[in-house]
Amino acid sequence: MRRERKWAKLSILSLVMVVILSACGGTQSGSETDTSSGSGDNVKITLLNSKTEINSQLEQAAKDFQADNPNITVEIVPVGNGQSPFEKASALYASGNPTTMMMLDTGDVEKFKDRVLDLTSEKWMKDAVENSTAATTFDGKNYAFPLSIEGYGFIYNQKVLDEAVGGTFDPQTVQTTAQLDELFQKIAATGKSPLIVSPMDWSLGAHYLALAYGGQSPDRAKVDQFILDLKAGTVDLASNAVFNGLMDTFDLMKANNIDKASPLSGTYERGPEVLGKGEVGIWFQGNWAWPQIDSFDTAGGQYGFLPVPVSNNADDFGNKQISAAVSKRILIDKEKNTPAQQEAAKKFLDWIVYESKGQDFLVNQASIIPAFSNITLEPADPLGKSISDYIKAGNIEESMSTLPADHWSKLGASMQKYLADVIDRDALAKEIQSYWTNVK
Structure with missing residues (x-):
């Protein structure tokens, strides 16, 4: 599936402008969009939510x-644990x-484009x-509403790290x-655990392993070519520098994991x-995890991100960059939902973008x-x-959102096996390559 995207080059400037403009404050007047109820019958619409960490905020x-x-x-329908949004949406369509x-x-958007509205x-x-x-x-x-820009990496607790470095x-x-290894050792010297590795397949497969693809080059065309070469079976991951560097870091994570005695139990x-x-x-x-961290916060809200290093040369791509991109999208069904429901859904999306309460939900409540x-x-x-600071500095590695x-x-499961020492790195590389050569 070829899709030339230059998000990292073209939209960073736009994102910088968003951050800079925030200093001006204010939101667009609600009068610019009509979200009044108007006349007509009552309408019930549903939203499949694949960001379960903001389910209460969405409700x-x-x-x-x-x-x-x-x-x-509006009824919120959460995707269940262990089920991908694609699987859930497909099951709902199968049930009519x-x-x-x-x-x-x-x-996932392209797979549903014939069943959803043109927006x-x-x-x-x-x-x-x-x-x-x-x-x-x-x-x-365009078939989807871009809900959020998200980034990920190593979230650090400033208070813990201040103590570690003195x-x-x-x-x-x-x-x-x-x-990073030196920092881990300093944290351990304080009697605390350096980090926790969450073993969910989506975290290990969609986020961590994806850095091995996106980190191949700052040139997105070369990243896309790398994926094509994986599909063609012409990539030898076992000798790929970025993959090995990323897994060297993962080995450090495994060794310093608070749950290393039972790494899949978390x-x-x-x-x-x-x-x-x-x-x-x-x-x-x-950054989607802030609402949950906030509920346990003992560091006075002092947290930030570190990139995931892939080598011992600070100038190598990926060592200073945070992975970020537009991640979640909202689609509107056109097959089973009535025109009235479709219009109500459009009104809900407009409300998020243009109304003060919708914007407050997005930025302040959902931390999006x-x-x-x-x-x-x-x-x-x-x-x-x-x-936002990484965006302003231009230190972004475009996330693998497609x-x-x-x-x-599938590959999250492979990463789980590696995390639990069921397979070694060569076997992991073979499973990854086998997956890609069988992608249709």
Whole structure:
């Protein structure tokens, strides 16, 4: 599947402008979009939510939207644990009962484009960050609403790291694998665990392993070619420098994991607890995790991101970059939902972009970095601010947001086996290569 995307080159400037404009404050007047209930029958719409960490925030947003639109009820339908958004949406279509709106990963959109609305003419298209809809546009038609820009890497607890280094920790001091190892040793010397490795397949497969692809080059065309070469079976991962460097770092993570005695026993919920309470110094995760970390915070909100190093040369691509991109997208079904439901869904999306309560939900409640230039609210949480700082500095590695739908489950399982020492690195490389040569 070829899709030339230059998000990292073209939209960083736009994202920088979003961050800079935040200093001006303010939001667009709600009068610029009509979200009044108007007349007509009551309408119920549903939203498939694949960002389960913001489920309670979405449910509150649905209530706030209904307060503005009394004749529209929004029900949030969460994707279950262990199920991908693609699998859930496919199952709902198979049962003849798809949700009105579906929150999917970028790579899933093309598979549903014939079953969902063309959103090219929607008002928010003019305010979408440059190139934020490129990956969901086919034959000149955009089929998805860009919900969020997300980034991920090593989240650090400033208080724990300050204690470890005997002063104020400077993230600029960790730009190589050796420097990360040194930091781990300093944290361990305080009696705390250096980090926690969350063993979920989506974290290991869709996020960590994906760095081996995106880190091949700052030139997205070369990354795309690398994927094509994987599919063609012409890549030898066992000798690939980026893959090996990334796995060297993963080996460090395994050795310093608070759960190394039982590495597959951890849950997502355990990560923010031990990081927030200061039991570990670092957690590999994304800015979406702030609401959970905040509920356990003992560091006074002092957190930030470190990139995942892939070598001992600080100038190598990936050592100073944070992986980020537009991640989640919302689609509107056109097969089973009525025109009234479709219009209600469009009104909900407009409400998110243009109404103060919708913007507050997105930025302040859900801790999402918006993909719309008119939303000038600055991220209030430290992780959103940290990602924004990397964006401003131009230190972004574009996330692999169009991986095959089963990538995280199949190769996440391979990464889990490696985490638990069931397979070695050569066997892992062979499983990854086998997967790609069988991608249809």
